[in-house]
Every structure is written in C-alpha cells, then in structure tokens.
Amino acid sequence: MKKGFILLLLILFSCQKDEIIIEPTPTQEMIFEESISKVVDGQEFSFEVTSTDTHQLIIKNNNSVLTKESFTPIIRLNTKTLYTTSLPKGELNLSLVNDSLEIQKTVIIIE
Numbered sequence: 001m002k003k004g005f006i007l008l009l010l011i012l013f014s015c016q017k018d019e020i021i022i023e024p025t026p027t028q029e030m031i032f033e034e035s036i037s038k039v040v041d042g043q044e045f046s047f048e049v050t051s052t053d054t055h056q057l058i059i060k061n062n063n064s065v066l067t068k069e070s071f072t073p074i075i076r077l078n079t080k081t082l083y084t085t086s087l088p089k090g091e092l093n094l095s096l097v098n099d100s101l102e103i104q105k106t107v108i109i110i111e
Helices: 002-014
Strands: 036-039 043-049 055-061 064-071 076-082 090-098 101-110
Touching: 036 043, 043 090
Parallel strands: 036 101
Antiparallel strands: 043 076, 055 064, 055 090, 090 101
8 A cells, every 4th residue: 555655656746747849930031022131141032923934033233133043933932042152242133033024123232
C-alpha cells in the first residue's frame, strides 16, 4: 500500500505541462505594394502574377538597364532573391514586365 502511494505521488509530480512553442510564420515582403523599399543583398521578395507567360524583372538606373531576368512564373505568389553586390548604391527602379508591358514597378534603395 505504501509503495503504491509513493508510486502514485511520483507519477503525479513527474508530469509536467507540455510547453507549446509557436513559431512566427514568415511574412512575405510584397515588393510592389510599396512605392519605395530598402533592400539588402540576398533579400527575398514576393509578387503576384495572373498568367504563366514569360515575365521579366528589370532593374534600371534612370533609363539604362542594369539587370534583366526572364522567367516563367507560377500563377499567384512568386518569390525571387535580390543580389545587390554588383549594383550601384542609391535609388533604382524595379519593374515587372510582360510582353513589353510594364505590369508593376517600384523604387528600391540599395545601401
């Protein structure tokens, strides 16, 4: 009887509440929702498209093209990584183009 009581006490005191850890969900930075965005090298940004036609992301300084990336997106949310080490510092224009039509654009600041 004494052993059973001690065993019961050990079981009750050894039980602990489960600790629930809620990790924050990563937020997607929608680059074209802001008119101006500061970016750093290796930063991921997201945007939405409505077709699977070939699109281009173009970075311009005034009217000269610095980079151009052609890709076939998926419908809805697309995520790309922006590498800025070879780009000049300052304000640049980022455009999403489809069939020579500018769909969305924003200004990015590279520091």
